[in-house]
Amino acid sequence: MNHEAPWGKWIAVGVILLGIAGAACAAGFALGVLAGPELARRLPAAEPAPEAATPRSRPSPSPSPTATPMPTPTATPTASPDGAREGPKVFAADLPDPPPVPDWAVGLAKGETADPDRPIYRIGGMLEPDRGRLRGRLILSLPYREGPPLSAICFRAWAHAPSSGGARLEVGEVWVGDQAVRPAWSGDRTAFTVTLPVPLRAGEEIAIEMPFTVTVGSRAGGYGLMQKTPDGLLVLYYGYPELARIREGRCVLDPPWENGDLHQAEAAHFALRLRLPEGTALSASGVIVQEASGPPGWREVEIVAPYVRNLVLVAGEMEEIVQERNGVRVRGFFRKAGAREAQQAVEDALDALERFGEAFGPYPFSELDLVEVPLRGGAAGVEASGLIMIGEDVFGMGDLGGMLGGSSDLDVPGFVIAHEVAHQWWYGMVGNDAYREPWLDEAMTNWSSVFWVEQARGLEAARTAWDLLVLLPYRLRLAEGDLPLNLSTDDYSMLDYAAIVYGKGAWMMEALRQEMGEERFFAFLRRYLEKHRWGWATGESWQETLAEVWGRERAEAFFRRWVAGSGITSADLPPSEFGALFEDPSLGPLLRTLLEALIEAGP
Ligand SMILES: [Zn+2]
Known part of the structure; x- marks a missing residue:
């Protein structure tokens, strides 16, 4: 290891840290970029007091990763925030009808087919960017495949999560077949339960219909996943009632967690008919199959989006760049990025789709949207199904290698x-519980990102990426000792979540690659994808798949050491130009203080 402190390099790092922090107007951004794109969305500085209109009390999460907190929503229905309760006919009076079930193939890559035995959301709605809301009517068809009889179906209202910036989801009367049912809201209003008039048995199908209105909040906090900008851009990440996952006959209803993403949904098919103001650009998961003019001043679009875990809508004034390669279309939507940066972004997305497709298995959709969004609270990027959001501040950080003088x-x-x-x-095709086992998608995703850098930008760029963008927080953590990789999100502190899930996790994948050899490692990735496609992976099934490719003994030993264990030291990491600084007994604490101060500072 190089004990000579590369001072010049450290100063460059410091300048970048501070520069990024200043540029983003959110100090956590620096660490977010260092640790992984989504890290900084958990910063408390981005989270002012909740609005009175959306009371929430967050139950304490379980400290044990094996415990399964499933709070039962309150049995007594509570009034909606403004006391309004309208029947669907009133709600639906000026709404377009939900479209019929479409041919899903239009949203899929050639050769892919849609499993008809999935939840289907059909939504007819009015998207009103100037009012920051979507009013809609949802018809959900739910085929119940297997499990004990269900007495209730539950929905998530992530709009009410602390990270959603004070957004609201109101739901009118819920109809199960021809019977009206009052939804019963959970105490924190992030879930509601619909008690079924007759229990639903395996092999049966049910249709649930409800009017809903989702309105973005006015809080400056939040991550920008639910927001309306002053110039009229509307971002809806949690823009509809989301069917809660059902496990062993019960709804999975974890209270919103602080670290990482609120992803827990089954892959479902979506068909939407939306009315929106004429001249408004729309980016959405899936593909827009039809456009027509509506009533004066409005146009109507139909969207087909198969296999969606999170459906996102972004509407407003945006410049669009469309480019197609190997039958996949990337639609880029930009506002502030320069023409060159925008073009580069679309090309990078096409290139990543192609390289990951070759390495892991083909991209399943016919389209991917890339949308520049003014993410806040330090977020650099956010994934959704068939759509990725990239923070507008990211586009200014083109040449990191050059900034470092290399x-x-x-x-x-x-x-x-x-x-x-x-x-x-890893999230879209292979689902996992982002609360209980966040490492499954984040570790593999952050490793994939460096793999892309290695393939597209070369080995030296990849080395810098490991050193500066991935492993720095982990080296910091290792100064105090290692932690297991497979804990639930809330078992980590903010810094540890970044360090372990994004840092250790990504390097765990690289260590696996080195131990297995290229051929077997990529065979493992392909098999893992094939086995869990559109379903759910768990730590256990991850290890099981590894054992199939590599042998049980080796798989178990590797899992014990890198995933379940906490015995990794900096000697297990690649040599670092910057990491040695963090281990320096006189400098390390100072740097840790600097990073912690960066996190604490408000936007
Ligand atoms: Zn991620």
């Missing part, structure tokens, strides 16, 4: 775009 061709936008594109495989 010759490596590393850039922050490419790294972030590759990360979010990789989520189409």
Whole structure:
């Protein structure tokens, strides 16, 4: 190890840390970029007091990763925030009808087919960017495949999560077949339960219909996943009632967690008919199959989006760049990025789709949207199904390698775009519980991002990416000792979540690659994808798949050491130009204080 302190390099790092922090107007951004694109969305500084209109009390999460907190929503229905309760006919009076079930193939890559035995959301709605809301009517068809009879179905209202910036979801009367049912809200209003008039048995199908209105909040906090900008851009990440996952006959209803993403949904098919103001650009998961003019001043679009875990809508004034390669279309939507940066972003996305497709298995959709969004609270990028959001601040960070005085061709936008594109495989195709086992998608995704840098930008750029964008927080953590990789999100502190899930996790994948050899490692990735496609992976099934490819003994030993264990030291990491500084007994604490101060500072 090099004990000579590379002072010049450290100063460059410091300048970048501070520069990024200043540029983003959110100090956590620096660490977010260092640790992984989504890290900084958990910063408390971005989270002012909740609005009175959306009372929430967050139950304490379980400290044990094996415990399964499933709070039962309150039995007594509570009034909606403004006391309004309207029947669907009133709600639906000026709404377009939900479209019929479409041919899903239009949203899929050639050769892919849609499993008809999935939840189907059909939504007819009015998207009103100037009012910051979507009013809609949802018809959900739910085929119940297997399990004990269900007495209730539950929905998530992530709009009410602390990270949603004070957004609201109101739901009118819920109809199960021809019977009206009052939804019963959970105490924190992030879930509601619909008690079924007759229990639903395996092999049966049910249709649930409800009017809903989702309105973005006015809080400055939040991450920008639910927001309306002063110039009229509307971002809806949690823009509809989301069917809660059902496990062993019960709804999975974890209270919103602080670290990482609120992803827990089954892959479902979506068909939407939306009315929106004429002249408004729309980016959405899936593909827009039809456009027509509506009533004066409005146009109507139909969207087909198969296999969606999170459906996102972004509407407003945006410049669009469309480019197609190998039958996949990337639609880029930009506002502030320069023409060259925008073009580069679309090309990076196409390139990542192609390289990941070859390495892991083909991209399943016919389209991917890349949308520049003014993310806040330090977020660099956010994944959704068939759509990735890239923070507008990211586009200014083109030439990181050059800023460091080196010759490596590393850039922050490419790294972030590759990360979010990789989520189409690890999160989109292979689902996992982002609360209980966040490492499954984040570790593989962050590794995939460096893999893309290595392939697209070269080995030197990849080395810099490992050193500066991935492993720095982990080295910091290792000064105090290691932690297991497979804990639930809330078992980590903010810094540890970044260090372990994004840092250790990504390097765990690289260590696996080195131990297995290229051929077997990629065979493992392909098999893992094939086995869990559109379903759910767990730590256990991850290890089981590894055992199938590599042998049980080796798989178990590797899992014990890198995933379940906490015995990794800096000697297990690659040599670092910067990491040695953090281990320096006189400098390390100072640098840790600096990073912690960066996190604490408000936007
Ligand atoms: Zn991620």
